[in-house]
Amino acid sequence: MYPDSMRESIRRMEATREARMKQTFPMRTAEEKKELLRRFHPDYIEESMRKLAVGPNQGERTPNELADVLEAWPVFDETSIDLSQVEQDVDVLIIGGGGAGAAAALTAQAAGARVLLVTKLRTGDANTMMAQGGIQAADKPNDSPARHYLDVLGGGHFKNIPSLARALVLDAPGVIAWLEELGVMFDKQKDGTMITIHGGGTSRKRMHACRDYTGAEIMRVLRDELVNRNVSRVEFAAAVELLTDGRGTVTGAVFVNLETGQKWIARAKTVILATGGCGRLHIQGFPCTNHYGATADGLVLAYRAGAKLIFMDTIQYHPTGVAYPEQIVGLLITEKVRGLGAQLVNDQGNRFIYELESRDITASAIIRECREGRGVRTPTGVFGVWLDSPLIEMLKGEGAVKASLPAMYHQFARYGIFMDREPVLTYPTQHYQNGGILIDEDGLSGVGNLYAAGEVSGGIHGRNRLMGNSLLDILVFGRRAGKAAAEAAKATKAVPELSLKHVAAFKRELAAAKVPRSRKSPMILPDYRQPAMRGRYSFLGPDPECVLPAD
């Protein structure tokens, strides 16, 4: 239910609806885009970032919140662990239980490897589950992988690693076919033709969807398949350090049971990191759309082991986060709403950007409207712009909102807002880590036997990802990493040596850079308790090593 102050603004928006329906809004030129980003995109705020003082990316800029976990001390003393007590001994160790981890595990096991998947929450607790809009693949006759490639590169400001973007678009149709075989229920016409729509920055309608539960549908099928194929899994166990042979090759990981605090060791011939992104670090204090577990743990562990990161100075803010009601501020309003025809409208009732520009451009335009006084104010003083969702009913017919966007409809209806009749208020929200661990086409990082797939990896999307390419990338590179890691493991005959020498070396760097000793990582889970209640408990148990020492 909207208060009267907002209702007035809705009336202004409704008054222009008919004219807006006929209006075609031009796309921004390359120059206009640059200017919009420079003036309004959060990445361009100089003081929000700093240069890293330690590690493989020393001297490169990254957001302060991310620097705080990369330049941080381990959560336990590496000399306190008995490395001869190996609890699990496998070919391929997969850390992370979202879409990338599940795809990697299924593929590696099918390739004949002994696999273990460890995840810090439940299997499927990941951003994959929350991806609503869709998955891209160039599989229609009017489309081609080359077109998809050009769209991906344009979205990424032409900075993407070409070999990774190439793998992404060429594997895409195969991934859709794999999901179809597994029984993922894509939206289809009677004859099996996929119903596809536009996403921001697509030149062809290549967004495949499962209503607005696309990621959830894919994840529940993959999770079911993990059980069917009896893939070994351990849940509620967080990786707190990688193990190496002391000569730069990864050989396993140290985990902590989140419920008992017990630490344990897995030895592996190859390791795949599929731990997701950094949304829950709340870069620049933004709300976020991410899963509870998105705390950049994989980046931290890989960085200590010597992996180079790429594009760590760019974060994706999703243009349309919820700005009202207060209880769900920051949650995602899927891009599919705009794909179906809903327009962005300011407080004066005017459109101000073509709705399907790439995400960084659209987000910057919304920030501009609000900063220049054309935003809609909520009773708590938050600003946003309207997303004219009732327009979908007019364009696609009555009932289209409920049929195509059941999850979204439901989410707002809980608060008395019915998006088939009323617009929803929106403002950018932290959504995605554009960069990550630099990988090659097989998902191999710069560190021996360490693979990465999904949001933790970087290079595929350049400096900005397009909608529908993350559900795609987790599966493309999850499967590639799974296959390559299984093959590499089979070729490894010797028993991997286990050491934490890389951690000792990293600690020397931290000491030299005078990093405060109270700053520890990985974070494992965010802490939303009142500040006075924090610090007394730790996921790592009552181990005195885990009590934060004074600086």
Next chain:
Amino acid sequence: MTNQPAKPKDQNQNSFDSSSLVTIYVMGKAYQVPKNLTIMKAMEYAGYQFIRGCGCRGGFCGACGTVYRTKDSYKIKVGLACQTVIENDMYLTQIPFFPANKATYDVAKLEPTTQTLVRHYPEIMRCISCNSCTKICPQEIDVMGYVNAAIRGDCERVADLSFDCIMCGLCASRCPAEIVQYNVALLARRIVGAKIRPRAPHLRDRLRELETGECLPAVEELTRLGEQELSERYYDKKVRDIEPE
């Protein structure tokens, strides 16, 4: 989940004034928290840090199914902790895990007959139509309706009715016939996706083109272009025209 005793009202460091506080009971224990919070945020305000019972925080993952009653009412209500706003005198308990039976199968070998569901989950025949499952579903799914469709072997109906299922498990926790409804629905959806709906014909065509290497040269050419040339093609409406709505 770890917790700390709630602080007395007057020690709140927050901007909430005491008149806006309400009392909630977490597994029977009272806490004063600001009103208008979701159950999840209220519990965090009270000092809980979640390990279980918290997932996507956006209504999609089913980790935070919560059962509650309010004072002076016999009625059991449910909601997702991340989506439901607290009320005064709410007695809460989370059901983050409930043991459930799951059949295992090879999807490729499944036959989409009317008997497939009941063969994997014979307990669906024990449904007594009490409707407890439908009443407890936080997604407002007609759970009993799809169990009935499952008994008839109508996979498409089960798939359609159950599509919004987030597998929180609350239905199974209440079922007197010990049916695990959400796993039955998952099997039905997979049968529909893999076996009943026709495969996309254009997808097969594209896969063939990829196999023969037909698509490759155009992509290879683009991978060799520099930023300037790529940018020119990207903004050239003749090269990269936009498919109309």
